Amino acid sequence: LAKAGLKTLVLEAKDQVGGGCGTEELTAPGFRHDPCASVHGAIQAGPILKELGLERFGLRYIFPDPLHASVFPDGSSLVTWRSVEQSAREIERFSPKDAAAYLRLVAFWDRHIRDVFVASRYAPPRRPGELYTLLERREAGFEVMRLMASSPLEVVNEFFEEEHVRLHVLKASLQGGPFPDQLGYGLLVFGTGSGARHSFGWAMPEGGSLELPLSLVRALRDSGGDVLTRSEAKEIIVEDGVARGVITGDGRRFTAQKAVVAGLHVRQVFLEMIDHRWLDANLVEAFQKVRTGLSEVVLHLALSEPPRYRADFGVDRVVHCHVPETMPDLLAAYAECRKGHLYARAPFQVFCQTLVDGTRAPSGQHVLNAGRYVPYDLSGRPESWREIKNQLLGEEIERVREYIPNVTEKTVLGKAVMTPLDIEAHDAMFYRGDIMGLGHVLSQEGHLRPHPSISDYRTTIRNLYLTGACTHPGGTISGAPGRNCALTVLGDLGLRVSP
Incomplete structure (x- = not known):
């Protein structure tokens, strides 16, 4: 938006962007x-890294190889x-037949899925x-179509x-929290489970994930825009059905001549920030009933050795290592999640970024x-997480020590655990601890995300746009919701981005 010449201001609620x-x-x-x-x-x-020239603003990506292991x-x-x-x-050590099948699977991705996958993410959602x-x-x-309608399992x-x-391919396919038997998500096996990793790499920013938003801030300011931290937007000003600006929690008022773009959870925007007289009652009711997916428990350790x-x-x-356990364990763990229970032998994944990035820890x-992955409603009571933390x-x-025996009292220099309640408190987008904003279920995908009437990033209020994980194509670090929304705004204003 700033590159197109619009005077652009970002209001960030916290002390730090990201x-x-x-x-x-x-x-x-x-x-x-x-x-x-991570x-x-x-x-x-997608094209956003090159379009914004983020490398010029200090962003450096590391591409680990191997990609992952089980x-x-x-x-x-x-x-x-x-x-x-x-x-x-590698697969041939277990099964020559499966090794050949893996080559066929990735070849099918390259020939028939990859370009459709990329094009569908970096454009407003298509109707079915x-x-x-x-x-x-x-x-x-x-x-x-047949594979898309299938489940990952x-x-x-x-x-x-x-x-x-x-197990190796299935666990990798479930990145982000879908269930193994969830119909309509079979193409994940070709994407996150295999082909997409080979095509695009399993990149991590040098210095940590924060380096991406920091580079975006530098790029924004270079184009004449700005960011104000500690400036939480609490109310969207609507006059005669048109979004005119926002009011922050401390009472500051910011006027928007062209557009207000909300990168917030859809419930926060439509249930808390807008006077309901400007909204259709059916829309409000729909956002009161949004579905969320699984949450996570994440253990963080500081170690004296790798x-x-x-x-x-x-x-x-x-x-990046997966511990998928056995197939009965994996399936039982997800089945227990559906019931709101924990499973003792649940699969987990481990990241140790300092193996390739020494900037993240002392020498x-x-x-x-x-x-x-875990349920938010643990035994029907989310507050149970606080009691067992x-x-x-x-x-x-x-559990980690079973597979990494040198994680001991001697080598652990610091430790912390995040429960679904901690994840929810970390960012308002993570409603009910779902890091994808809205659950990835067919009723909340594509032109249905977050609702058919606003799936093209335009809301029912003129000049108010929605972006972020609650919009197509959903969560993960893709830049796609923001780019798609920005191009929609520019198109409505008759503007385009200069090269």
């Missing part, structure tokens, strides 16, 4: 952890590399009829036979986080 894309000293001085988002793979697929209870491990062929050779018409005209379009079982391989896994292959250099020392910290360390 929201869920931040970096903080959570455990000990000098140890920089990402409380929420991987910036999705944004590599460590299993029997002591075996399986590694995915940036090279598809090298990854297939438009999408199916597009696919009908493409080679293998009907096969893409069905696709994994269709392609692979050996359990370690199935993690050393109990595994048969050298995974100690791998930044020779490391940051580590381990997270697993101290106990949970010790239990999560014990």
Whole structure:
């Protein structure tokens, strides 16, 4: 917006920009952890990094290779590399047939899914009829439709036979919290489960996730815009059905001549910030009933030495490791989540960014986080998380120690655990602890996200636009909701961005 010549002001509620894309000293001085988002793979697929020239403003990405690994209870491990062929050779240790299937799966992504995937994210959502018409005209379009309608578990079982391989691909496909048996999400196996990682890398900003929003602030100011921190927008001014500005919590009033763009949770905007006389009652009711997905428990550790896994292959250099447990355990864990319960042998994932980025911790020392998906309503009572938090910290360390035995009292220099309540308190976008803003279910995807009447980033109030994780294509660090919304605003104003 600023590059197009608009006088642009960002109001940030907190002391620091970033929201869920931040970096903080959570455990000990000098140890920089990402409380929420850590991987910036999705944004590599789109044009925003080059369009805004963020490298010029200090943003540097590290592309770890290997991409990720899985460590299993029997002591075996399986590694995915940036090279598809090298990854297939890893799978061949478990099953030559599955190695060939992996090559076919990634080739199908490259030929039939990749370009549709990217184009669909960096544009307003298509209506279902438009999408199916597009696919009908493409080679293998009907096969893409079939796979898209399937669940991740069905696709994994269709392609692979050996359990370690199935677990490895399935757990990677469930990044972000979908259920393994969730129909309509089969293409995740081709995306986050395999092909997208090979195509775009599993990138992390040098210095931590916060470096992305900091570079955006520098770029904004270079184009004449500005950011005000400690300036929480509490009310959207509406006059005669037109958004005219905002009022902050401390009473300051900011007038907008062209547009107000809300990068906030849809419930916050429509239930708290706008006088309901300007809103359709059905819209208000819909946002009172939005669905959320799973939340997380995340353990953060400051370590005096790098993690050393109990595994048969050298995974100690791998930044991102999954512990999928067994297939019965994985499926049981998600089934218990649906009931609001915890499962003792739940799968989890581990990040140790300092294996490739020494700026995040004192020399020779490391940051580590381990997270697993959990229900927000624990046994029907979200406040239960507060009651068990101290106990949970010790239990999560014990779980990690099963697979990383050198996580001991001697090597742990600092520790913290985030429950769903902590995640919800961290940022208003994470309603009910869902880091995706709204749950990724078919009733809240594409032209239905967050509601059919406002899915194109324009709201029912003139000059008021909505962006962020509650809009298409949803959560993750992609830049897509913001870019799509900005281009919509510029189009409505008859403007375009200068090269």
